[in-house]
Amino acid sequence: MAKKKKKEKEFGESVHRVWLAGLGALATAEDEGTKLFNALVARGRKFERSMKTPVDKATDRVKGAVEDVRGRAGKTVGRIEQAFDDQIDAALHRFGVPTRKEIAALTRKVDKLNRALQYEWTNVMMTRPNHQLAATTFRVRYRQPLQPATLIHNVEGIYIMFDKRQRGITPGQFAAWYEGEELIGSGVIQ
Numbered sequence: 001m002a003k004k005k006k007k008e009k010e011f012g013e014s015v016h017r018v019w020l021a022g023l024g025a026l027a028t029a030e031d032e033g034t035k036l037f038n039a040l041v042a043r044g045r046k047f048e049r050s051m052k053t054p055v056d057k058a059t060d061r062v063k064g065a066v067e068d069v070r071g072r073a074g075k076t077v078g079r080i081e082q083a084f085d086d087q088i089d090a091a092l093h094r095f096g097v098p099t100r101k102e103i104a105a106l107t108r109k110v111d112k113l114n115r116a117l118q119y120e121w122t123n124v125m126m127t128r129p130n131h132q133l134a135a136t137t138f139r140v141r142y143r144q145p146l147q148p149a150t151l152i153h154n155v156e157g158i159y160i161m162f163d164k165r166q167r168g169i170t171p172g173q174f175a176a177w178y179e180g181e182e183l184i185g186s187g188v189i190q
Contacts, residue, residue, distance in 0.1 A: 138162070138177045140169050140189065146178055151185075158187060 089099045098106070137146035138160055149162040160175055169189060176186040 136177050136179055136184075138175055140166065140173050140175050149177075151177060157190075 093099055138149045139146055147162055149160050152159045171190050173189045174186050175189055176183055
């Protein structure tokens with residue numbers, strides 16, 4: 001039995017030494033691991049600093065290339081759209097439909113004519129006493145019976161004074177004035 005107790009004691013001591021060796025390895029790993037971790041962080045910072053400039057340059061080159069491709073793509077799309085518009089304009093022109101340019105030119109001519117007419121009407125109104133035109137008739141709706149009223153011009157604009165109250169007049173409608181049955185002027189109600 002003494003032999004058995006001796007072996008148990010030796011086995012217990014051996015297990016205890018293995019335990020202590022494990023604790024020693026853990027303590028060493030912790031000390032060395034912290035040192036290793038700190039060394040790796042320092043090396044990583046140094047590497048990051050050394051790579052920052054090349055990465056920034058590469059990023060700038062890629063961004064520049066992307067912008068260049070976008071610009072070229074935009075120009076290509078613009079040329080395709082223009083060619084398509086030209087083909088559509090040509091086809092419409094063969095059917096007698098005016099082009100955008102022709103419509104724009106016509107719009108400019110109409111605007112010029114309207115300005116000239118407004119100028120003439122302003123001059124006519126300014127020659128009347130108290131800036132008032134003679135009593136005439138007006139309508140603000142298509143097929144509305146002519147309504148008696150007076151056209152007045154002052155520094156604030158041109159006004160229509162109807163003899164009878166009118167209903168439902170809104171901004172954007174046109175007022176047209178007549179002498180007898182002849183249309184002599186019109187304007188947008190504001």
